[in-house]
Amino acid sequence: MPLSRLSYHGGREAHRATVTNTAGTNNTDCSCGYYNPTSGEVFTDSIIVYFNETSDWPDSLVVESFEHKYERNWNALxxxxASGANVQIRNSSSDSSSSLELYVSPPTSNHIVVSGSIRSARQDIQFGSIRAFMRPPQAGIGGSAMSMTMEYNETESITFSAMNTDDPGNARVSTLLHSEFPSPSLGVNFSTLEAYSRANDTPSPWDYNEFRVDWTYSAVKYYIGDLLVRSxxxxxxxxxxxxxxxxxxxxxSIGDTYAEQGPPxxxxxxxxxxVRMFFNSSLxxxxxxxxFDSTCHGSPKCSMNDTTLRGSTSYIxxxxxAWEEPPEPNFLRLIPAWICAFCIVLTVFLLAHTIILQKLANMSKEPKGSVDYLDQSQLILAASFADSTGHNTGTTTSLSVVTMDGDDPNIRRVNDYSSHNTQDDGSMTAWESTRCNSLLATVTAMEPNEAKDSPTASKPGRKVSAALVTASLQPRKRVDYLAxxxxFCCMAITVQHFGFTFIPALMYPSDGINAHYESxxxxxxxxxxxxxxxxxxGIFFTTSCRFLxxxxxxxxxxxxxxxKITGRAFxxxxxxxxxAMLxxxxxxxxxxxxxxxxxxxxxxxxxxxxxIANFGTYLDGVIELAFLVPNAVPQITFNYCTGILWTIPVQLQGxxxxxxxxxxxxxxxxxxxxFLxxxxxxxxxxxxLNWGSYFWGGxxxxxxxxxxxxRKWLLSHxxxxxxxxxxxxxxxxxxLSQDSFEIWLSYYFNVAELDxxxxxxxxxxxxxxxxxxxxxYYVPRLNGLVFSIAAQGIVELSPFIQKVFSSKIILWAFPHVYTIYLIHGFVFWSLGAWLCIMLSGIGLPYWANLLVVGPACYITIILxxxxxxxxxxxxGISIVKDIWRDAHEQPPKRRATLFPFPRDILANYDVKLESS
Known part of the structure; x- marks a missing residue:
């Protein structure tokens, strides 16, 4: 293969031609490149610096000075x-003790860790053999990492690190590509390297070692000395x-608990x-x-293993x-984006148009007087309205709401339905007649949707007295306070999740390390x-029992x-x-x-x-929710914003x-x-340790x-x-005081109870x-059980608290409780995260940051x-209704496909035609 092809692709394969090694004291002797005798690769350029031989800073290296506005790391606290003050060349009479010293300072009150960092002045390094003789940070002073990296962006990066960690027993070498999670499996523990060094008489991992990355188009290899760590x-x-x-x-160090830990x-x-770098230039x-091929073909090349080489290749x-990707035409990429944007705008417009027209129609309706009789088709209409949320039926409104766990609790503020005339000739289709048989039930002491679902039906065509319907649709006892x-508990949980996300010191007992303010x-x-x-x-579990x-x-x-059994899971x-799909x-x-x-x-x-990895994984996660046995965490929890879905298997089994x-x-x-x-x-x-105790309590x-x-008896005593x-x-x-006992008295009641x-x-x-x-967090606790029963008891017995919880603003939010429960985490982790980082980037104080982020998130949720x-x-309602109807109604009589025509209408059609 021609050398030009090899060099252009960064030495993607070893150049196997015979090479004569040329020694030199500077790189003017190596104009035909550098040869790796082990792998046979040839690279054109080099940077070679010995810090134990100089006190002057080389032009080929740059001391970095920066302060990151944020870190792209899930665990970086x-x-x-970086500061030039943390980079020093120590001169010593002994070459063995002279080196470049890179320091990490203790963190500031703003959680900034000042480090020592240098980089190559050249940013055109594309493939090569990068070598550094390094000593990791020593043990016992807090975790940090000594790293050699080549990083263009998150997906184009190579990292080779030696980490001492907080516990020296966990110190290890890490070898990462792209944005890999720093798992211990992607590296070698220091204890393993120490055993290898004793067996092979090589330096201890706590001492100086050569760290080498051989980066080619076809592979990336990590070496410590001659030991291949990862390929x-x-x-x-x-x-x-x-x-x-x-x-x-x-x-x-950035305090990553799964990597270097710390900071010191x-x-x-x-x-x-x-440092000895041999590489190709992207220029x-x-x-x-x-x-280069024609000039150096057959010419001698310098060996990368020649320790007498010094200096760096000249460059422009x-x-x-920094390398920039050549711009490409993006017209084709914009087509799907414009189609998507058009569909979104059209959808929003149609929804808004429908809602506005409906509101205007409702506002313009005149009250209708009641009539003496309702025919069956009108009662079907009334029954269907009874299952809707906030729809008008005549002159009154039914408030049918959905609980946090998804059931209809039949909570009504106004629950009487008056009728009005509709234009109807009294005739019904076959489907309507069949449907009426199940809807026209005996309606005494039943709600509209109870009448709808009753198996005892009237005969088709029968007139029903409006007085009877009105009498049967009397208001139920109001339990608005449970709604x-x-x-309230749903909103409290959203505030907790906001605190866990943005104000951890408010949620976790700590010594203030992670607190922005002492307050x-x-x-x-x-x-x-x-x-x-x-x-x-726990309130969700106990109150749901009443609705069931x-x-x-x-x-x-x-x-x-x-x-309930038929439609509960759905x-x-x-x-x-x-x-979850959204x-x-x-x-x-x-x-x-x-x-x-x-x-x-x-x-x-x-x-x-x-x-989520793919659509099959999504389906698996959703189905798992219906069959998982608590106490366990569903897999979809890790693909959903906040881990709230662990409560769904609990709710179902309960x-x-x-x-x-x-x-x-x-x-x-x-x-x-x-009671026993x-x-x-x-x-x-x-x-x-079964959540069933909550449901038995409810x-x-x-x-x-x-x-x-x-309640009636207690009020009289x-x-x-x-x-x-x-x-x-x-x-x-x-x-509620159990957490206070942990904070103030260091007494862990929940731990003692669990034992x-x-x-x-x-x-x-x-x-x-x-x-x-x-x-x-997914294990039931005794204090949670006691709290749920006692809190519900207080609400049921206290008129004042009932009045508070029956306020209009709370009851307005109740039909949306399940939606709030499901979407609040996504709003916090998308809009909230973006807004918090943007405001922090412009230097806004953190308290002011939260004063913007919090209202913005909750306003978005409400809208x-x-x-x-x-x-x-x-x-949900449509599918559950269909399932319930199919489960308990007598299906229509099965008829032939050609009904009402005879079965043989098409048989021998040609013969019949000729005979006619």
Whole structure:
């Protein structure tokens, strides 16, 4: 293969011609390039500097000075900076102790770590053999890394690092390509290298070693001395770096807990004795390579292993400029973008047009007087309106809402329906007649949607008295306060997630290391445990039980449970599938690009998510939600903005527990037996670390209210009422105070409680297993159970709190609770992350930054609700209705395909035609 072809591609294959080694004291003797006797590769240019032989700074290297506005790293809690003061050449009478010293300073109060960094003046280095004689930072002073990198951008980078880490036992060498996660498997631990050095009489990894990267078009190889640490070929990775970039030597730390850790608590030092770089220039044209080929063919070349070589190859000024990709016509790329933009604009316009016309039509409607009779088709219309959200039926409005877990709780502010005349000739299609048989049920003591779903139907064509319909559609007992409680807890969880993302010191007990302001630490110690507590999630589980069993406890009719059982899973999963697909699309479009940079600004490593690998993985993740058995974390949690989806399997399994339990409980007529059964089930579920204890508790609260009317009895017995309220209040306060006990008294109640439970794998108490001492967020806690039951009890018994939670603004948000729960994380991690980084980049104080980011995120969420909720709920409600109809209605009589024509109408058609 011609040498010009090899040089043009950076020595993509070894030049196997016979080469005569030429020794020299400077690079004027090596005009025909440098030859690697081990691999046979030839490169045209070099940079060779021995820091132990000079006190003058070489022109071929540049001392860097910078301060990053952010770091592109999920776990970087500090920002990197560089200063010339942290780069020094130490002169010594002994060559063995003279070297380039690179320092890392302790972090500043703004989480900036000043490092020492140098780079090659040339930025046209494209493929080569890059070598440096380096010593890593020493042990015991905090984690940092001594790195040799060639990086053009995130995807075009090569990194070779020696990291001491906080624990010297975990010190290792890291070999990374692109933006690989710094896994220990992508490198070698120092203990392994020490064993190798003892066996082969080579230097310890804590001492000076030659770090070498052989970078060609076909492979990237990492060496420590003669030991090959890692090799990646283009067959293994089709995206091997090939873009020109400078070589950087730096001693640095950004506090990555999965890499170098740290940063150092005192000044840390790493050393470089010499650098030897042999490479090709990206500035050489094809003609230059042909000229080099013709001139140097058969001529002697210098050996890269010749330690007498000094100096650097001359270069032009263009070699110091960063490489830029030649512009390409992007007209074809813009076509899909314009099509997408057009579709989005058209969709928004059509939705807005429909909504505006509907609002105008509703405003212009005149109240209609009631009539004496409704025919069946009109009752179908009324029943269908009963299932809609916020639609007008005649002169009144039905507020049908959806709970956080996706069920219709039948919460009504106004629930009476008046009728009006519609133009109808009284005739119905066959489908309408069949549908009416299921819709025209006996309507006494039933809601509109209960009448719709009743299996007892009237005969087709029968007139129904409007008075009977009006009497049957009387308002239910209002439980708006439970809707308000769920809304409050949902908003509290969004605030918690905002805190985890942007204000970590407010959420985590700490010594203030990750606090932007001292007030965050004090807020964590005072109001944090009471307003930003994770146990609010339990309210979703206990209150959902009432919405599941209320109709059955009132009537004992199994049809009420059958409806819930049939549609429950679909009602929960369908909105998630829609929102997850939307996030899948937006993440692929780069909506959360800025999230990876956010930790270095917020000092929180909590937010993390990655794009779904493919559509099959998306389907697998959604289906898993319906079948996963708690306590476990669904895989889709790691591809979704905030890890909230772990609650969905809990909600589903708890629903089956509730729907089965209420059947058993309903048949236990004696109160003492019933409550003893509740106590046993709650205790057993708690001891088994099962979320079922929450659902049994919620069922107990619903049973007390619906069956035993305990609120009415308590209101007539003041002593019992106030005693129970005081008891509930103490329980709520103590449950919320567990975090305060951890902060102020260092007493970890949740850990102590977890230790008494049995381990599911061994059967031993958890205290005797490796799981001891760590309480995962997806594991039920006793204080959460007590809080959920007590808080719901207070809300059910206190008129004042009921009034607060029944306020218009809270009830306005309630139909959107599920949407808020599903989308708030994406808004925080896309818009919030971008806005926070942009404002930080212009130097805005962090407190002012959050005053902009917080309202912007919540305003965006509110504005998106009228667009997202109707679409998501329409899909969920429509599919669940179809499933329920097909499950419990008698299907229409099956008829032949050609009905009403005879089967043989087309048989022997030609014969019949001729005979006629």
């Amino acid at each position: 500090y920002r990197q900076a 990646v070929s283009r067959d293994e990775d089709r995206a091997l770096p090939s873009t020109p970039a400078p070589v950087v030597l730096k001693h640095w 608590t005192q000044i840390s030092e790493a050393n470089v004795r010499w 050489m044209t094809k003609e230059d390579h042909l000229s 000024s263009e070699a110091t400029a 308000g409680l769920v809304t 965050e630490v004090w807020a964590n110690k005072t109001i944090g445990p009471f307003l930003l507590n994770q146990i609010f999630i 069993v209320v109709r059955y406890l009132e009537s004992g009719d199994l049809i009420a449970l059958a409806e 009602r929960l999963i369908i909105p998630i599938a829609v929102i 996030e899948y699309f937006l993440i692929e479009c780069g909506a959360i690009t800025w999230l990876e940079m956010l930790p270095s600004i917020t000092w929180s490593s909590w937010p993390y998510t990655v794009a 629903s089956w527990t509730t729907l089965l339990a209420v059947i058993v409980v309903y048949e236990i007529k004696r109160p003492w037996k019933r 059964y509740y106590a046993i089930c709650i205790s057993f579920n708690w001891y088994a 069922l107990l609260m619903a049973d007390l209210d619906i069956t035993f009317k305990y 003041s002593l019992a009422y106030y005693s129970l309220m005081i008891f509930y209040t103490i329980c709520v306060f103590l449950s 008494v439970h049995p381990d599911i794998l061994t059967g031993l108490p958890i205290q005797q297993t490796p799981r001891a001492g760590s309480v995962e 998106s609700l009228p667009l997202i909720t109707p679409v998501v709920e329409a899909l």
